Amino acid sequence: MNSLSVPAVTQAGFNMTVGPPTSVSSPQQEKELLYRWILDLNSLESRETALLELSRKRDAIPELAPLLWNSFGTIAALLQEIVQIYPYIHPPVLSAHQSNRVCHALALLQCVASHPDTRAQFLQTSIPLYLYSFLHTSCRSRPFEYLRLTSLGVIGALVKTDDADVIAFLLHTEIIPLCLRIMETGSELSKTVATFILQKILLDDTGLAYICQTYERFAHVASILNKMVQFLARERSARLLKPVVRCYTRLADNPRARQALATTLPDALRDDTFQLRQTLQLAPATQDLFPPQTAN
Structure with a gap:
């Protein structure tokens, strides 16, 4: 799933349009407006509009992450937005607006997490841990699904950078069991992002060794992947199938895991249910995990 982009979750879900788009007439005015929005994050009265405008334009402003990180009070304001909804997730009464x-x-x-100049500091302050309360939720209403998906997007932005420090940080947290639960119970898009995160952890040698260190860890991962294959046999999704298969092929790089997969690999991956050899490029070392269909 190397080509998977973390979904632009802030553009999906609810209608987030508030009034006509802001129009500026010169680069200098755009810069002044950007600085105004960042300053407005420190004001409770103007923060909501500033959040909306900055999130809309974040992909068009390459320097936004360093500006956010180095502006006085900005990260604290963003964390305040996160923690102030904790009381609304247990019991699950979060509104669409919230x-x-x-x-x-x-x-x-997510912008800060993905930028090379701010990613290390983002990890050092353990900010991702603030999101785990959202990943723990199980309510399937749209506001909660959107919240989980966007939180996964932040973690996905971190692992997409292929930074060993990111994986080392995540392995000391509960991200793997959280992703496994979402892979089992979440929406298709949430399943896809959670599987992408697991795949990126597995692609790191330390991550692969961690998951295969004990049979219990491996068995938990293999069990969830098996359930996902069963789900995909009913509800076809190439977008979700690819990271699932790539998790299996990466697990096969570990000798003990490969031996276990020889007897536990789902039948749907052994037969022609998904036509894997026609739709996915498999590494030569793992092609025998998915043998071609033979004539009866």
Whole structure:
């Protein structure tokens, strides 16, 4: 799933349009407006509009992440947006408006997480841990699904960079069991992002060794992947199938895991259910995990 982009979750879900788009007439005015929005994050009265505008334009402003990180009070304001909805997730009474607003804040944190100049500091301050309360939720209403998906997007932005420090950080947290639960129970898009995160952890040698260190860890991962294959046999999704298969092929790089997969690989991956050899490029070392269909 190397080509998978972390979904632009802040553009999906609810209608987030508030009034006509802002129009500026010169680069200098755009810069001044950008600085104004960042300053407005420190004001409770103007923060909501600033969150909306900055999250809308984050992909068009390459320097946004360093500006957010180095501006006085900005990260604290974004964290305030996160923690102030904790009381609404247990019991699950989060409204669509609340979900939209905090997801704008999460989108800005995703920007910080993915930027090479701010990623290390983002990890050092353990900010991703603030998102885990959202990943623990199980309510299937749209506001909660959107919240989980956007939170996964932040973690996905981190692992997409192929930074060993990111994987080392995540392995000391509960991200693997959280992703496995979402892979089992989440929406298709949430399953896809959670599987992408697991795949990127597995692609790191330390991550692969961690998951295969004990049979219990391997068995948990293999069990969830098996359930996903069963799901995909009913609900076809090439977008989700690719990271699932790539998780299996990476597990096969570990000798003990490969031996276990020889007897536990789902039948749907052994037969022609998904036509894997026609739709996916498999590494030569793992092609025998998915043998071609033979004539009866």
